[in-house]
Amino acid sequence: METVDFTPGPLDRTAPVFVAGHRGMVGSAIHRRLIAEGFDQLLVRPRSELDLTDRPAVFEFFGTHRPQVVVLAAARVGGILANSTRPVDFISENLQIQVNVLDAALHTGVRRLLFLGSSCIYPKFASQPITEDALLTGALEPTNDAYAIAKIAGILQVQAVRRQYGLPWISAMPTNLYGPGDNFSPTSSHVLPALIRRYDEAQSAGDPVVTNWGSGKPLRELLHVDDLADACLHLLEHFDGPRQVNVGTGVDHTIADIADVVATAIGYTGETRWDTTKPDGTPRKLLDIGTLRDSGWEPSVSLIQGIVDTVSWYRSNQASLRT
Template sequence: MHGGVHPGRMALATASDVTAAPHGEVHRLLDRSARVFVAGSRGLVGSAVCRHLARKGFTDVGGPGSAQLDLRERRAVFEWFAAERPHVVVLAAARVGGIRANATRPTEFLSDNLRIQINVLDAALRHGVERLLFLGSSCIYPKFADQPIREEALLTGALEPTNDAYAIAKIAGILQVQAVRRQHGLPWICAMPTNLYGPGDNFHPEHSHVLPSLIRRFHEARLAGAPRVVNWGTGTPRREFLHVDDLARACLHLLERYDADGPVNVGTGTDLTIRETAEIVARVVGYRGAVEWDASQPDGTPRKLLDPSRLAALGWTSRIGLREGVARTYAWYVENLATGTVRH
């Protein structure tokens, strides 16, 4: 973030600029000069939100990286809020990872995410943040929820065991936002994005999510002339993928058009198998060898398709198709490998 504190500036529009409609829909423009703290501004989601807000005319957007402010440290977070006084907060910071990282390090995924969320949400409440968006994850829903998954499925069944610790932390964040709304009347909201990918993703071979992991694996296999690539699982689970730039658009859309207790799904409304996903990635990367599957490794949730109708009713739909999005992401990956800025 940059610039000084702006006494008296309001992040939300005046009453004359706000109109309400059923199901939590509002039309509340944000002041483009208001201070916006994007927690996790260096990450996949946070950096995309910062880019989009800047394109839309916001002039005071960002936040310190984890090296400058460890959001797990409560005193440091409160001191930062007291000094900077943000008017709007997008809570995109989290410890994240793929199926192996979640399954083997559940303690960190639970503890770190709970501390990040509690510290930021408590500090935001203490210092009167007017508008806040908490970003959760589609993994909050039960493993065998009816498909496509509606927001009402939350807390109706058992979670996927390989990422239940992360899911519980995110559910706690949703409930804390709802508690603030009930007790303090603040217009804070929650959004639940589906599987995300895009520029700035984590391409680590063990800690990344499925799509960046496939991009790295096929890229390295092509360079090495490897005759085959072996992927985890059976390839049969179905997944929905959303480009992070689409999520960034949805964040601003929700901040200006939604005000209700319930979370809002953010997704494309379409899915495909992991095997089909791998075929798309292989074509984009240019890998022509064999693709095999190691069924001894876990598949995770069999299907996870979100119902985005609540967001669609607010006038938002995704724009970036999967093949286009993978091509954009792969181009970014190749370009940034040379600069050493890829997380791997």
């Protein structure tokens, strides 16, 4: 095994940094954060120019541009319906993206890399709040197990690179995310954007009732994507270790309470009902963010303010929404 001496510290703002997936919600937030921090050699490519499932194209890109830092935020993502009805898409495409980017980064000697996963990697009935060592200790939530397995594979590949080559690559596992650039599709979105769209359309149409999936009782932790972007840069500059790092707020809310906040932000005054014939998904998923806090980071965007801002963004970008 090769060893590389490494101590976390400020990244070189003039070094080439590849943000994979810069047009998605997470990647675009990280891209904005890096620009704001003065990084002036950001490497970004839309899928039309660089398909990350095309292995030769990925290796050619890395060989040509030689990034020194990589943030792997590219992924196929979706909500319960999309994950449960198209599991092949979620496991196949995500594995291809991850293996291609991580292999190319290793081949070209990328020194610092951050792989972004998801809190769905943890067992469905993990003890709450979920600590990083809960990984691989129980069965996954079946509605998104294919996506979760792909992300677990990415974590293990990062750990394997650390063991075999000594490179200071790290992984971050964010909780449920929301914010500008989210997917507001009625069939493939996550819970918060789905609620925003549903309540906004009901308010516009004057519908007296909004019906949401499930019982409303499951608990969800929500993190604004700008907080995640800030945490990612913080980890790149302040953390090194083999275990994935949870990124969240350390606070959760029932989906019913979240729906109430959304309805208020929208201005909807009708009735909310719950369709209990539809699945709830994981009953609770609260992350223990002790590792991240110990490194000196705290979230800054409150749930109410974050939802108000996201509703405003949604209404201002109707023509260009990802649907």
